[in-house]
Amino acid sequence: MEFVTAYFSDQLVSGFITGATVHVVIAQIDDFFGINVPKFSGIGYLFKRIYSIFMHIRETNFYTVGLSIFGVIFLYLGKTLMTPFLNKCLQFNIPIPYELLLIIISIIISHYMNLHANHNVPIVGKIPTTLPEPRLPRFDIIIDCFPYAIGIAAVTVAIHISMAKMLAKRLKYHIDSKQVN
Structure with a gap:
């Protein structure tokens, strides 16, 4: 390595x-x-x-664009303005799940405005409530998947090494490239 x-x-x-x-x-x-x-x-x-x-x-689809822009603005304002303000007012650090709040708000907006039927905004649809039955993997696709798996493994290693180097530079500490664990 x-x-x-x-x-x-x-x-x-x-x-x-x-x-x-x-x-x-x-x-x-x-x-x-x-x-x-x-x-x-x-x-x-x-x-x-x-x-x-x-x-x-x-x-x-301008309704989808509007919902997307709303989501980006909501997350940005929540993380940059609301979190520091609430932490200052409440005197302790409480993590607020803005992503979860955004999902809930988007579901409510989509449901009451009937965005899927009226404006063709894509939705997830039905989500199964049970786990899928266990079964053996399809071995016939291993040959097709192998080159992608090698690529994904290489990218994963590169991402982790890149992030470690970036954080080491930012936080001013040394990385030992010989270290295994």
Whole structure:
């Protein structure tokens, strides 16, 4: 592992985090606009996805965009304004689950405005109340999944090393790349 971590410079870590952020944003942007774009894979899939998003941008569901913007603003104001204000007023630090509150508020808004039926806002739908029955995995797809598993493992290692290096730099402590646990 020391051999791998030796090549993770600050610029590489910063670029990696920026690239991961771009991938996450591109993966979620169609849901933000309420448009349906096909899923792509393989070389250049990110550019195909961006092109597809621009081709379908006229299909934007403004109710979905409004709900999305409301959610972003609610979370931002809750974390940056309300939490410090409440901690100052109450004299102790109480974590407030703004994400859970947002889900509850969104469900109430969606239900009473009937957003799914009236404005085609996608909803999760029925959620099973029981656990699925245990069964053996499908062994016929292992060959197909193996390259993706290797990629996911490499990205996971890179993310953890990147985060450790970033936090070490910010908090001014040394990381021993030979350390196993």
